[in-house]
Amino acid sequence: MSTRIKEILVVALVLVFCAIIYIGKVSGWMKGVTFSPAVSMIVIILLAASLAVILVLTIRGRLVGRRTVFVYVGIAVALPLFMSISQYIPISPEVRTLHDGLEDLQDGSKVLVSFDYDPPSAPELQPMAESFFRYCMDRDFKIVIMGLWPQGPLQANQAMEKVLEDPKYAAKNYQYGVDWVNLGFQTGNEFVIQRMGTDFRSMFATDYSGANYETLPIVKNVKNFSNVDYVFNLSAGYPGTVEWVQVAVDRYGVKLGAGNTAVQAPQCYPYLRSGQLIGILGGMNGAAEFEKLTGHEAKGTKFMLSQSFSHMIVIAFIIIGNVAFFMGGRKKNLSV
């Protein structure tokens, strides 16, 4: 069988698998499909054993190709979604300080949430957005949403819809325009933040759906940052947390917390230590930690198992790759 036919077969198999998952999700029968802890442990042992076999093969000089790595990553991401085992999630200081900062706010406070990301970053940032909204609703915070990225406000709407699907939060009867509002996207990057420091309305004359700023009760008395109790920024790059710190915090003294992708979070640590940022949620891990602190274990916690598995697979293959390197001699360029 030629490589081309094999590739077509693999793609067809993946498509069939995805179709089954999609149909199962739509029809609802997938919800009941979970591996018991015993089956989950057997799966983990089988995975570990097969990796040990690959290690032995590598020591014997038989190297596996990148397609094998792809298969393992696929398994490591997909299977944990069906497992019923839980993972211990320790709380890091930066997440605790963010949570403590929010706890210090009075019930009913006004928070501004800036959605500065697009769909590719949603797997990491959407769980943070949802858990942040849940927390806000628990504390009856008024939520003002905006975005420096064009797709950000749409992500916000999706997160809000998801939270309001929960009967507990639907019963809160959060009214649009009164308890929450989406001001939409505004172009101009850090200049938008700068001008919001003087006048919100100059940047958002209407909300996302075209309603006049003055007609929205939630922002009736909001002129600038001094009328907002807390700002939470969900960011995947530029413009994002760095710009919010440099303009909103340094010039207008805003209390700022941030949720970042794991790639971006290390860039924000200097602002955390200097006190310019109250706290950071970094990547999926940060989302899971925040969920644990707020008592709503959801997407972040669920996806952490997948992330842990894929990390372990990456670690295993780095070890295998290095074994191949040392077995082949330091100077010999092994192609795997």
Next chain:
Amino acid sequence: MKRQVPLLITFFVGTLLIVSIFSPATENLGEEFSVFFDVIAVFAFFLGGGNLLRVHLTKISRKREDWVYSVVTLVGFIVMLWAGLFKIGNEGGIAASVTEESSLFGMVFYSVLIPLQSTMYSLLAFFIASASYRAFRAKNREATILLVAAFIILLGRTAFGTMLTSWMPPSLSLAEIPNLAIWIMNSPNLAGQRAIMIGIGLGVVSMSLRIILGVERTYLGDDGK
């Protein structure tokens, strides 16, 4: 004259904005000037759209390599522009929000753009794993340090990492893998990031001065000649 007028404008505006930061009387000048940014951004949208059309139409007319992809790009661009401008399929008509889920624009956004962008990004997981396997080697001292740091960070984010060192007594808690991961992020990473930020800051100051004083002219096009 063609070069001198933009150079004079740059010098005047740049100097004025620097002075405005230090003078309470002109404190808000920066905000007033930022309105110009919006105006220029609007022109940039038109220029960007026009440039996209020009580049891809040229590619299609000359049947250059992969010209079929240019057709896809143009069809996507025109359909989205048409759907957004005329709010095709919006329940509320032309007055409704452009991104309503029932609209064609909203449908394409939620059903095409989001899954496509997410798929592209998720492929990274596979390529990172494959690249780590093939290239992440302890070839020398620096690479070994990087490898060890990456190991600790990766392990520190997993339950296995926590489990591996959970037997340690409280007096040695700093040596536990999750705590080591936190230390790496809070100390060596912080120091590196600060060094980079200070370097970038100094670079921005020096480049800004070069532009304001007219030493750096490449932004005028044709290498400023």
